[in-house]
Amino acid sequence: MFDWxxxxxxxxxxxxxxxxxxxxxxxxxxxxxxxxxxxxxALAQRTPSRILTMVVRELVEFIRSTPLVLQIxxxxxxxxxxxxxxxxxxxxxxxxxLHYAAYLSEVYRGGIEAVPRGQWEAATALNxxxxxxxxxxxxxxxxxxxxxxxxxYLVGIFKDTPMLSVIGVxxxxxxANAIGSESYRFLEPFTLVGVIFLAISLPTAWLIRxxxxxVRRSLGMN
Amino acid sequence: xxxxxxxxxxxxxxxxxxxxxxxxxxxxxxxxxxxxxxAALMKLSPSxxxxxxATTYIEIFRGxxxxxxxxxxxxxxxxFGITLEKFTAGYITVGMNLGAYGAELVRGAIKSVPRGQWEAALALNxxPAKRMIRIILPxxxxxMLPPWGNLFIELLKGTALVSxxxxxxxxxxxxxxxxxxxxxxxxxxxxxxxxxxxxRFGITPSMRWLERRSLRMLGxx
Amino acid sequence: xxxDMSKYPLRLEGxxxxxxxxxxxxxxxxxxxVLDSLDLDVAEGEMVTVIGPSGSGKTTVLRMLMxxxxxxxxxxxxxxxxxxxxxxxxxxxxxxxxxxRRMRANIGMCFxxxxxxxxxxxxxxxxxAPVHVLGLTRKEARERGLELLALVGLEEKxxxxxxxxxxxxxxxxxxxxxxxxxPKVLLFDEVTSALDPEVIGExxxxxxxxxxxxxxxxxxxxHQMGFAREISDRICLxxxxxxxxxxxxxxxxxxxxxxxxxxxxxxxxxxx
Numbered sequence: 090m091f092d093w094x095x096x097x098x099x100x101x102x103x104x105x106x107x108x109x110x111x112x113x114x115x116x117x118x119x120x121x122x123x124x125x126x127x128x129x130x131a132l133a134q135r136t137p138s139r140i141l142t143m144v145v146r147e148l149v150e151f152i153r154s155t156p157l158v159l160q161i162x163x164x165x166x167x168x169x170x171x172x173x174x175x176x177x178x179x180x181x182x183x184x185x186x187l188h189y190a191a192y193l194s195e196v197y198r199g200g201i202e203a204v205p206r207g208q209w210e211a212a213t214a215l216n217x218x219x220x221x222x223x224x225x226x227x228x229x230x231x232x233x234x235x236x237x238x239x240x241x242y243l244v245g246i247f248k249d250t251p252m253l254s255v256i257g258v259x260x261x262x263x264x265a266n267a268i269g270s271e272s273y274r275f276l277e278p279f280t281l282v283g284v285i286f287l288a289i290s291l292p293t294a295w296l297i298r299x300x301x302x303x304v305r306r307s308l309g310m311n
Numbered sequence: 312x313x314x315x316x317x318x319x320x321x322x323x324x325x326x327x328x329x330x331x332x333x334x335x336x337x338x339x340x341x342x343x344x345x346x347x348x349x350a351a352l353m354k355l356s357p358s359x360x361x362x363x364x365a366t367t368y369i370e371i372f373r374g375x376x377x378x379x380x381x382x383x384x385x386x387x388x389x390x391f392g393i394t395l396e397k398f399t400a401g402y403i404t405v406g407m408n409l410g411a412y413g414a415e416l417v418r419g420a421i422k423s424v425p426r427g428q429w430e431a432a433l434a435l436n437x438x439p440a441k442r443m444i445r446i447i448l449p450x451x452x453x454x455m456l457p458p459w460g461n462l463f464i465e466l467l468k469g470t471a472l473v474s475x476x477x478x479x480x481x482x483x484x485x486x487x488x489x490x491x492x493x494x495x496x497x498x499x500x501x502x503x504x505x506x507x508x509x510x511r512f513g514i515t516p517s518m519r520w521l522e523r524r525s526l527r528m529l530g531x532x
Numbered sequence: 533x534x535x536d537m538s539k540y541p542l543r544l545e546g547x548x549x550x551x552x553x554x555x556x557x558x559x560x561x562x563x564x565x566v567l568d569s570l571d572l573d574v575a576e577g578e579m580v581t582v583i584g585p586s587g588s589g590k591t592t593v594l595r596m597l598m599x600x601x602x603x604x605x606x607x608x609x610x611x612x613x614x615x616x617x618x619x620x621x622x623x624x625x626x627x628x629x630x631x632x633r634r635m636r637a638n639i640g641m642c643f644x645x646x647x648x649x650x651x652x653x654x655x656x657x658x659x660x661a662p663v664h665v666l667g668l669t670r671k672e673a674r675e676r677g678l679e680l681l682a683l684v685g686l687e688e689k690x691x692x693x694x695x696x697x698x699x700x701x702x703x704x705x706x707x708x709x710x711x712x713x714x715p716k717v718l719l720f721d722e723v724t725s726a727l728d729p730e731v732i733g734e735x736x737x738x739x740x741x742x743x744x745x746x747x748x749x750x751x752x753x754x755h756q757m758g759f760a761r762e763i764s765d766r767i768c769l770x771x772x773x774x775x776x777x778x779x780x781x782x783x784x785x786x787x788x789x790x791x792x793x794x795x796x797x798x799x800x801x802x803x804x
Contacts, residue, residue, distance in 0.1 A: 092390065150507075150511065151503075151507050153464070154464050154467075154468070154506065154507055154510035154511060155468065155503045155506040155507050155510070156467075156468040156469075156470075156471035156472075156482065156506060157468065158471050158472055158474075158475075158482065159471055159482055159485070159499060159502055159503055159506065160503070162485075162486065162489070162495075162499050163495070163496075163499040163500065163503060166489060166495035166499065167495045167496045167499065167500075169495075170493065170494070170495050170496055171496075205645075205647075207643055207645050207646075207647035208647060208649065210598075210600050210641075210643065210647060211643065211647035211648070211649070213598070213599065213600060213636070214598050214600075214636075214639075214640065214641040214643075214710070215640075215660070215661035215665065215709070215710075215713060216633060216636045216637055216661060216665045216713070217660070217661055217664065217665060218633075218664075218665075221664050221665075225660065225664070226649055226660075229651045230649075230650065230651060248375065248376040248377075249376065250376075251376045251378040251379055252378060252472070254378075255475065262376075262378060262379065262382075265382075266382075269386070275382075275386040275387055275390075276387050276390050279379065279382050279383045279386060279387050280383065280387065282375075282379050283371075283375045283379050283380075283383060286374060286375040286376060286379060287370075287371065287374040287375055290373075290374045290375070291370060291374050294374075308650075308651040
């Protein structure tokens with residue numbers, strides 16, 4: 090094929106694989122932040138306080154409808170303006186964590202709202218405490234509904250990590266760019282990045298589907 | 312520099328950028344819808360080859376990143392003799408990417424139309440094309456419109472990446488202004504607010520309007 | 533709601549105090565009045581059935597007693613103590629969450645759609661609240677649950693998930709689950725309405741057994757007139773949020789006094 094050089098591929102592959110490690114770390118760290126913060130956003134919208142609900146609702150909408158890459162720039166550059174210097178990693182994780190927290194909060198909310206009202210009523214009739222109702226009755230039933238969305242966003246956050254390259258996080262895309270500008274060869278590095286992404290995201294998506302079915306079955310909901 | 316001064320100085324540039332962003336969104340949106348319908352119908356085809364082509368397309372574009380695709384199309388495609396101007400490369404990539412996601416929406420919506428509708432159309436001896444266009448799609452569109460609303464917002468957000476290949480969209484202008492003034496909160500913050508306004512007061516209401524219209528067409532309004 | 537609360541006693545005293553008393557209870561959603569100044573007493577050990585056309589407010593009566601709905605006026609007492617209110621500086625004020633939780637321990641409920649927890653087996657459904665609300669050990673709760681599942685004739689389905697049980701079996705688990713909390717008052721909200729005709733009998737048999745062998749106070753909403761007539765101590769016919777007529781089954785079915793009662797009974801017997 091057009092000037093495709095295998096020797097160059099073997100030369101750059103170790104660097105790209107090392108960078109893939111950074112990409113995975115970034116994705117998992119960001120997802121961890123998003124899972125916790127997302128739960129905070131979701132539960133904040135279920136408190137009796139109307140103002141808190143409204144403010145969090147609007148914040149979630151705002152985060153969801155503005156570009157992640159712009160949020161990354163915003164967090165990275167606004168700190169220094171006020172004398173706070175954040176490293177690329179810290180601001181990148183904050184931005185991606187916050188962005189996906191907004192998505193996950195919607196997934197959690199959807200899951201919780203899909204639990205029939207009768208389940209809340211039965212819990213009340215049995216005098217279960219609010220915490221017990223959430224953790225033992227509602228969340229186990231919300232989980233199977235939420236898992237599909239949670240899995241999609243795990244793959245999603247992984248695919249969004251290349252945006253971290255814009256502030257200099259040394260993940261896969263950043264490394265491919267560096268290789269390209271050093272060697273003036275873009276065909277191999279950019280193609281390999283695409284292949285690596287496919288090689289990780291397709292099996293992950295498949296594993297998530299298997300896991301989802303398992304959880305459903307283990308909770309006795311076929 | 313007060314915020315008002317900032318706006319009067321740099322407002323026009325941000326506005327120009329916004330217009331480019333909107334143009335990219337509209338063009339990429341049209342392309343995404345066309346690709347989504349084509350790929351979804353291909354995936355429902357009886358021919359394995361046709362289904363295979365659609366599946367490969369969808370999996371490649373959903374399995375890799377938009378940014379990776381953008382760089383590939385802009386930097387690598389010229390090596391194969393296909394050189395696209397950056398604006399064109401920008402909206403085509405965004406459209407192709409979101410089209411792959413849209414294909415799954417279209418397919419899901421078509422499949423959600425009850426079996427009885429297919430059978431009734433068959434019993435009336437309608438041709439396959441007539442069945443799809445006259446009976447199935449009108450019902451499927453009502454189902455798919457709400458998720459398309461979300462997808463168009465993703466698409467708007469996706470256009471911000473084309474600033475990285477130097478298309479002078481809103482994101483690009485914000486970055487340029489930040490670079491010359493170091494007023495990061497003002498430049499990036501204003502751009503965030505503009506994106507939000509376009510999504511919340513442009514895309515969302517138009518989709519709601521389309522949803523209402525399509526419901527009325529089905530007599531459920 | 534600016535009601536003068538001084539006309540309501542802080543608590544009901546005396547040996548003849550009712551197990552449940554609705555006093556002047558009003559419930560509305562916006563302009564729609566569901567219950568209008570309702571007065572209703574249920575004595576200890578009494579089985580009272582509520583019948584009436586749909587929308588007459590009969591299910592609301594049970595849901596208010598279970599604290600699933602708040603009330604707009606009046607007071608409900610359970611075992612002499614106010615349920616919807618509590619005493620503060622010698623006057624009744626709306627109950628807080630803590631008071632309601634304490635009072636709720638007296639009441640159990642079975643729902644039209646069972647509302648079993650789908651991710652728990654039959655016995656786990658029966659053990660959940662005894663362990664985590666009453667503080668029983670798992671062993672005690674399990675023994676109690678097994679005993680009650682045997683009482684409803686499901687000793688063989690103890691470890692099944694609800695999805696593997698028929699509607700009738702699910703409803704019987706739900707009854708066992710409610711009984712495991714040892715309530716003083718048990719509410720049945722159209723417990724046979726969602727069941728196939730051939731399994732209604734297994735649920736009504738359990739209720740029959742409860743009436744004859746236990747001294748529980750029960751309130752039931754049902755559309756099954758035959759069963760209501762056979763099992764109740766008293767029947768209340770609701771119409772537009774008020775009690776149109778009440779009496780023993782023989783009085784109400786045998787010799788209805790009011791025009792609306794006659795109309796309602798005629799309509800339901802024709803449907804049968």
